[in-house]
Amino acid sequence: MSAEKSEKRLLSSLQNALQILRSYTLDNPLQGITDISNNLGLGKSTVHRLVTTLAEEGFLIKDKETQKYRLGYSVLALSGVVTSNLDIYNESLPVVRNLVNKVDETAHIGVLDDGHIIYLLKVECNHLVRFLTHVGRRNPLHCTSSGKVMLAHQTPEYINDYIENGLKGYTKSTITNPRLLNKTLEEIREKGYATSYEELLEGVHSVAAPIRDYTGKVISSITTVGPKQRITLSKIPFFAKNVMEAANEISMKMGYMKRMRLS
Known part of the structure; x- marks a missing residue:
């Protein structure tokens, strides 16, 4: 086998291994060889x-009862390294x-990742009803307040590319019209915050604002989320x-100095 073919085979194996790790979620924490093969469209022998290699390195653990695999402690160790070194x-x-203490609702920090919003941090509120969100969860941009905040501050080219990939509808309230989405993004830039009213999940409202670094670039978002019975339309000004x-406090910690308007 030539060196070039050997390198391509190695890269393909690495890509497949990463896809296997990323296929695990809170909704899908335990998978067998057949499960992974079917979900990813890979051959059973390859999977x-x-x-086997991932298990030997501690990235997967085999459950003795079901003979299926779950994520191992090596993933947790890497997660700790990442979060401990992330300034945000x-x-x-x-x-x-x-913020959670003030508004008594769950809050997240999210960042842009490959056309999605991914949550880096989550702090739960004290209410018994909680939402199935978690650190590492990836959500669409156009139907979440955190995602719309991030999308609103991208380049026109990025926004156009995102729209051209299709605006999937998740509920009857999801914005699927490109013109309406562009208008919404313009309003977000003007107001300084975004909202989502049952656009991803029925009965769920959220409010988000952008976090900036020392250059003024929007690098992440902070969101509070709760049921529509608590985050009512009349209370949006309070949450916003x-x-x-x-968001401004975190931005200042990241070195952002808000420019003062001259009177």
Whole structure:
């Protein structure tokens, strides 16, 4: 086998191994060889070889009862390294906790990742009803307040490319019209915050604001989310005010100095 073919085979195996790891979610925490093969469209022999290697390295653990695999402690160790070295995580945690105490709803920090919003941090509120969101969860941009905040501050080319990939409808309230989405993004830039009214999940409302770095670039978003019975339309100004204040506090910690308007 030539060196070039050997390198391509190695890269293909690496890509497949990463796809296997990314196929695990809170909704799908346990998978067998057949499950992975069917979900990813890979041959069973290929999956078996890669899963065996991942298990040997501690990235997967085999359940003795079901003979299926779950994520191992090596993934947790890497997660700890990532979060401990992320300035946004370290600087935002106390602010997010304070926000949750003020509004009594769950809050997240999210970042843009390959056309999705991915959550880096989550602080739960004290209410018994909680939402099936978690650190590492990826959600669409056009139907979440955190996603729309991030999308609103991307380049026109990025926004157009996102729209051209299709605006999937998740509920009857999801924005699927490109013109309406562009108008919404313009309003978000003007107001300084975004909302989502049952656009991803029925009965769920959320409010988000952008977090900036020292250059003024939007690098992440902070969101508060709850049932529509608690985050009512009449209370949006209250939630928006607190979310924007939290976003500004984190931005300042990241080195952003808000320019003063001259009178």
